[in-house]
Amino acid sequence: MALSRRALLAQATAAATIAATPSVAAAAADTEPTTTTTLRGTIPPGAPDFVYVPVDIPPGVREMRVSYRYDKPPTPPGTPGNALDIGLFDQRGTALGGRGFRGWSGGARSEFFLRTDEATPGYLPGPLEPGRWHIALGPYTVAPQGLPYEITVVLAHSDYHRDPDRIGGTQTVVLADDLSRTAILAGLRAGRAYAAESSAVSLDFTAVGPRGAHAGIGERLRAGDPAAEVLVRLSVTGAEACDLRLVTDQGLAFTAPGATSLEWRTRPARASYVRAEVRHPAQAPPLPGAPAAFTNPIWLDS
Incomplete structure (x- = not known):
């Protein structure tokens, strides 16, 4: 058939x-x-x-x-x-x-x-x-x-x-416990990393659940209940006038144009993960602008 x-x-x-x-x-x-x-x-x-x-x-x-x-x-x-x-x-x-x-x-x-x-x-x-x-x-x-x-x-x-472009214009930032090879590799394997267009761009991306549960990039937030409210925070330096975007397994969830920080609330029942993007203003809408930075996900468990 x-x-x-x-x-x-x-x-x-x-x-x-x-x-x-x-x-x-x-x-x-x-x-x-x-x-x-x-x-x-x-x-x-x-x-x-x-x-x-x-x-x-x-x-x-x-x-x-x-x-x-x-x-x-x-x-x-x-x-x-x-x-x-x-x-x-x-x-x-x-x-x-x-x-x-x-x-x-x-x-x-x-x-x-x-x-x-x-x-x-x-x-x-x-x-x-x-x-x-x-x-x-x-x-x-x-x-x-x-x-x-x-x-x-x-x-x-x-x-x-491509010549004459220089190698290494972008960078990967690894959130490691220390600067040892072992700690850096552990951070990479765990996904605790984000990419940025230059060393001038840095960001802080966290999720906070009930009773003080906390998770960062590449980590799991155990909220304890699919309906529990989760507060997602993103702050960025070195990327003024960029758009901040949050993306979940359901697609683009939230946008803050021209911002340097945002807060957004969700629940594990609505999103199994959330990741952050920092983008330059769009040059050909509706396509998004070029990325200035993007993160690995924070996983939301019930």
């Missing part, structure tokens, strides 16, 4: 094979740290539920942007037209429900992006590891003449690996 694409997020079964081989056109400018690739193909009537279009990700990519379009020719009454869904799998494979799944927007969006610290809703932020990724196309219906599509992939490469 064919797998319904509506079960993409719920079932883990073998994926269908690719139904069309795309043509590729790539362009990269020496003066710009981006690479743009255009993938074109045509999905025939009767294609399987999923078509996997390969995309090779080189080392050093910090952001991936994908947009797509497809032809929608007129069809006679009662004849299905073209409708095409889209999603993404990384280098770990295309098994449904597997570790390689990075997101699915169906037909709701014509574009999406991923970075280590953020992604379009419906997609998972995280490292863009090198290897062969796959754009998953879901031909919901296909017109008799087929479904021509065009996908544009823009890869932004890390500026810190």
